[in-house]
Amino acid sequence: MKAHSSSTILLGLWTAFVLLFLFAPLFLVAVFSFNDSSISVFPIRAFTLRWYESLAANEAFRTALANSLIVAGATVVFATLLGMAAGVGVHRYVPRLRTALRSGASLPMMVPHLILGIALLGFYNLVAIDLSLTTVIMGHSVVAFPYVFLIVSARLVGFDPSLEEAARDLGASTARIFWEITLPLLAPAILTAALISFTLSFDEVVVTFFTTGTDNTLPMVIWSMLRVGITPEINAIATLTVVVSCAMAGVAEVIIRRSRLTAAKKGE
Amino acid sequence: MAARKTRQIAAATAFLGPPSLWIGALFILPMATMALLSFWRVVDYNIVADWTLANYERLARPLYLGIFWRTIKIALLVTVICALVGYPVAYFLARKTKRFQLILLVLVILPLWTSYLVRTYAWMLILGTNGAVNQALQGLGLTDTPVSWLLYSDFAVTLALVHIYVPFFILPLYAVLEKLDPRLLEAAKDLGGGRWRTFLHVTLPLSLPGVATGCLFVFIPSMGAFVTPELLGGARSIMIGSVVAQQFGVAYDYPLGSAMSLTILAIILVAATLFLRAGRPAGTAP
Amino acid sequence: MSETLDLNLLLPAGMSRRQAMRALAATMSTAALPGTALAQADRxxxxxxxxxxxxxxxxxxxxxxxxxxxxxxxxxxxxxxxxxxxxxxxxxxxxxxxxxxxxxxxxxxxxxxxxxxxxxxxxxxxxxxxxxxxxxxxxxxxxxxxxVWGANAIAYNRKVTGDIDSMDALFDPKWKGRIALRDEPEDSLGLAALKLGIKEPYKMDEKALQEVKKLLISQKPLLRAYWKNIADVQNMIASGEVVVAWTMLAVIEPLKKAGIDAGWVWPREGAIGWSExxxxxxxxxxxxxxxxxxxxxxxxxxxxxxxxxxxxxxxxxxxxxxxxxxxxxxxxIDPKAVNRLTFKDNPPNRSRWNDIWNEVKAA
Known part of the structure; x- marks a missing residue:
């Protein structure tokens, strides 16, 4: 152990402070969600689970949760399949355009969700597509697509093409090569992409706001509760969504970062 | 050989066709629709394909110019604060800690994946008249009456946007800083540059691409922010995102809203060019 | 940009193919296609x-x-x-x-x-x-x-403001930062017109509109918010952030239930009526x-x-x-009182009203 310099200690303290800044508000919401009081102010009175119980009994919440799971699940399927196909296709068939296409495919990431949402609304309107959960799923798949594409592409960059070529020389069909070689190699990237797509969709507010019909997802329930009257049930829903997102993203992140860091250390 | 070529094309189509169609139909077409709409107009709740520049002329009124200008100011302020707050964190994570690197990194990034609606709402609890901050101030006897400018103000919007987007700044900067060659930094130190000088003359310039990307990642969503100003801005802090949303959700003026959206995209494009040019490492060709 | 947008960072490794497929299958199984909500009962x-x-x-x-x-x-x-x-x-x-x-x-x-x-x-x-x-x-x-019919008028926190009978309360520096109006041109321009003694607010000409605008802009420093939703204003009164507000009657009963001594008055300058x-x-x-x-x-x-x-x-x-x-x-509830109300109507220059209202809000 070498002694830390004062600048390192200062930087460490600053980092701790920023982390506190990032988490304290979320923590506060969680604390209030267990507080036995109908208003979200200090002092904390007593521990209770009643806000969660009243949520469980709340039909609007249960429906919205089911809708959110359906939308996120479908988004995972569409975004992952399409993003993966695009990643593999670009890598294999138009490698020279890879950089350009990567920038192109990340375009939807460069457009604020608000603008994506209203553009979709205007489009659905003009071509007379009725708003429903299906239109929400279509929108979410556009939001998630670039993430999947970039994750898959990045994985393929380090991928040795001689494996596929060897298989082809041995007479394996394209489909067989894909199933037996490409897909297994991509599996970890696909899993990450799926988790990230799920989280993106599960938390999405603005695109949903403009493209949903009469069905609500969880963030829409939070949004309308914020406007129809703040009850501690919001704290409970908020806490639940944060826990779900953190769990999903946390698993993905820990796996990735650990592998990256070990790879980096090995390389040194 | 020809058969193989055909097979290649068929396979390429199988892989690239569906995603191209999907993104074409649900991203390119909607954006094109928006561009078209911005040149049309609304008569008695009907969108009429009547080519006009009237929507853009309306944008040039002091009313909307003012809102655009204040949005740009807030977005830039948020970007600068994120850079000041986030740089030391990224630096610490990338260069100063090995033992806690993984856990700290994950902790910084996790909030990025949590709902920004929830994070915005959290600030309502903190900054409201009976919120945590006012309770603390009153409890400490620093003020008798609740401080009212905390919530529904530029302050609230800026603070919450910084909170929401600072991980977006840290992440790309961290990626750049982590890849810096330690030997370069050692060499600079050996040449007699102090810690500060090494940072200022070597690390900082080399990290500029990361700073630029981070700034862009913060500036873009701040420029299009809608949920946060809507919930925390109140009457005094209107941002253009709310006005756009209003054209679609309330005023039924899709053409004006589309013209505003295209203008936002143009501002983003200009900002992206400027940021990325400023962030080009010294010595690289333009 | 894509070089520094380093999503390589997101890549996991060290997971077996079977593990990955199982996880993927689990995720996908939640993705049943959404049935368009067919009304089961026809009612x-x-x-x-x-x-x-x-x-x-x-x-x-x-x-x-x-x-x-x-x-x-x-x-x-x-x-x-x-x-x-x-x-x-x-x-x-x-x-x-x-x-x-x-x-x-x-x-x-x-x-x-x-x-x-x-x-x-x-x-x-x-x-x-x-x-x-x-x-x-x-x-x-x-x-x-x-x-149903009703009026949009003034709700107030009696404990703080005492009894109120005039729109002056909405323009009183005493309640600086604790006043709320509605984010809607018909209501807010309408009440300002009534305050200025304009008899037919929904037929205002440009000159009258400018006066109304001036009045509302001069009031802005006193305002806490332009509320958008009845719940917003109810929350603001309940939490004490607002003590005088232009709103509908529906806020009063919930406020009373929450223990607030909420008052409600059609001010003597007039109030805005509606039917639904x-x-x-x-x-x-x-x-x-x-x-x-x-x-x-x-x-x-x-x-x-x-x-x-x-x-x-x-x-x-x-x-x-x-x-x-x-x-x-x-x-x-006195249908005779209907005569005291100015019922909502469509101004002939509606888009001017919207512009003026946006200018007030942006001022």
């Missing part, structure tokens, strides 16, 4: 409405008395109602609750379906003033019969059910429940007859 109505009319007691009563399942979605301004209907809402909703002055606009935009007057059997129980209220009939066709009715959305496949519910909202029992629960004035005399005289008095 479900998609109800696009103000939050008050979608509250539990109204839904429960509809279920219990006329066996209708109302599925509410809310709007918080007339413009929002129009925009959402026009933006695809006609495919989503069966019935709405417009304010009277938006009926001709909605009819012109082809958003409403006329109702069969013969089915409005409770219409005869209404106060005569409301049986043929203007604007609900367009080109000889009936688009609604109002079940059930209207059928263009193309609804359930017109008969909508008519059934529209008629039910005119019934004595619906009006009575509404008056007791929200304190709103029923248009039905038969409903009012069921209420205790003291309650009637305290609610100010």
């Amino acid at each position: 479900t109505l998609n109800y696009f409405t103000w939050s008050s009319w979608g509250e539990r007691p109204f839904l429960d009563q509809a279920k219990a008395k006329v066996n209708l399942d109302l599925k509410p979605t809310f709007y918080s301004s007339s413009d929002e109602m129009m925009a959402k209907l026009r933006g695809g809402g006609t495919k989503l909703y069966d019935l709405i609750v417009p304010v009277q002055n938006y009926v001709p606009l909605a009819v012109r935009a082809n958003l409403l379906e006329p109702l069969d007057p013969a089915k409005m059997t409770h219409r005869k129980d209404l106060f005569p003033e409301f049986q043929n209220y203007p604007q609900w009939t367009v080109d000889g066709k009936l688009y609604g019969v109002p079940f 009715a059930i209207s059928a959305v263009k193309g609804t496949k359930k017109l008969a059910l909508v008519e059934e519910y529209a008629n039910f909202t005119l019934s004595p029992e619906h009006g009575e429940m509404m008056a007791r629960y929200l304190g709103y004035a029923p248009a039905s005399k038969a409903s009012v007859d069921r209420l205790e005289p003291e309650l009637v008095k305290s609610l100010g």
Whole structure:
């Protein structure tokens, strides 16, 4: 152990402070969600689970949760399949355009969700597509697509093409090569992409706001509760969504970062 | 050989066709629709394909110019604060800690994946008249009456946007800083540059691409922010995102809203060019 | 940009193929395709409405008395109602609750379906003033019969402000930072016009509009917020952030229940009136059910429940007859008082109104 310099200690303290800044508000919401009081102010009175119980009994919440799971699940399927196909296709068939296409495919990431949402609304309107959960799923798949594409592409960059070529020389069909070689190699990237797509969709507010019909997802329930009257049930829903997102993203992140860091250390 | 070529094309189509169609139909077409709409107009709740520049002329009124200008100011302020707050964190994570690197990194990034609606709402609890901050101030006897400018103000919007987007700044900067060659930094130190000088003359310039990307990642969503100003801005802090949303959700003026959206995209494009040019490492060709 | 946007960072490794596939399969299995919500029972109505009319007691009563399942979605301004209907809402909703002055606009935009007057059997129980209220009939066709009327006026926290009888309170520096107006041109420009003594606010010319604008801009430093939704203003009064607000009556009962000494007054300068009715959305496949519910909202029992629960004035005399005289008095349910109200109307220069309002807000 070498002694830390004062600048390192200062930087460490600053980092701790920023982390506190990032988490304290979320923590506060969680604390209030267990507080036995109908208003979200200090002092904390007593521990209770009643806000969660009243949520469980709340039909609007249960429906919205089911809708959110359906939308996120479908988004995972569409975004992952399409993003993966695009990643593999670009890598294999138009490698020279890879950089350009990567920038192109990340375009939807460069457009604020608000603008994506209203553009979709205007489009659905003009071509007379009725708003429903299906239109929400279509929108979410556009939001998630670039993430999947970039994750898959990045994985393929380090991928040795001689494996596929060897298989082809041995007479394996394209489909067989894909199933037996490409897909297994991509599996970890696909899993990450799926988790990230799920989280993106599960938390999405603005695109949903403009493209949903009469069905609500969880963030829409939070949004309308914020406007129809703040009850501690919001704290409970908020806490639940944060826990779900953190769990999903946390698993993905820990796996990735650990592998990256070990790879980096090995390389040194 | 020809058969193989055909097979290649068929396979390429199988892989690239569906995603191209999907993104074409649900991203390119909607954006094109928006561009078209911005040149049309609304008569008695009907969108009429009547080519006009009237929507853009309306944008040039002091009313909307003012809102655009204040949005740009807030977005830039948020970007600068994120850079000041986030740089030391990224630096610490990338260069100063090995033992806690993984856990700290994950902790910084996790909030990025949590709902920004929830994070915005959290600030309502903190900054409201009976919120945590006012309770603390009153409890400490620093003020008798609740401080009212905390919530529904530029302050609230800026603070919450910084909170929401600072991980977006840290992440790309961290990626750049982590890849810096330690030997370069050692060499600079050996040449007699102090810690500060090494940072200022070597690390900082080399990290500029990361700073630029981070700034862009913060500036873009701040420029299009809608949920946060809507919930925390109140009457005094209107941002253009709310006005756009209003054209679609309330005023039924899709053409004006589309013209505003295209203008936002143009501002983003200009900002992206400027940021990325400023962030080009010294010595690289333009 | 894509070089520094380093999503390589996201890549996991060290997971076996089988693990990965299992996880993927688990994720995918949750992705059943969404069935378009087919109405199982044929008596479900998609109800696009103000939050008050979608509250539990109204839904429960509809279920219990006329066996209708109302599925509410809310709007918080007339413009929002129009925009959402026009933006695809006609495919989503069966019935709405417009304010009277938006009926001709909605009819012109082809958003409403006329109702069969013969089915409005409770219409005869209404106060005569409301049986043929203007604007609900367009080109000889009936688009609604109002079940409720009311005023937008001043709510205040009596404990803080004492009794109030004038709009001066909304412009009083004493309540700086604790005043709220509504984020809606008809209400806010309208009340400012009344304050300036303008007799017919909805016929203001440009000069009058400029005066109104000046007044409202001068008031801005005193304001806490322009509220958008009735819940916003209710929260602000309940939390003490606001002590005087221009709002609807519906905030008062919940505030009293929350222990706030909430007062309500039509200021002597005047107040803004409105009536609301059930209207059928263009193309609804359930017109008969909508008519059934529209008629039910005119019934004595619906009006009575509404008056007791929200304190709103029923248009039905038969409903009012069921209420205790003291309650009637305290609610100010006096159809004669209708004359003291300035009813919402469509300004001929509506887009000017919107511009002026936006200029006030941005000032």
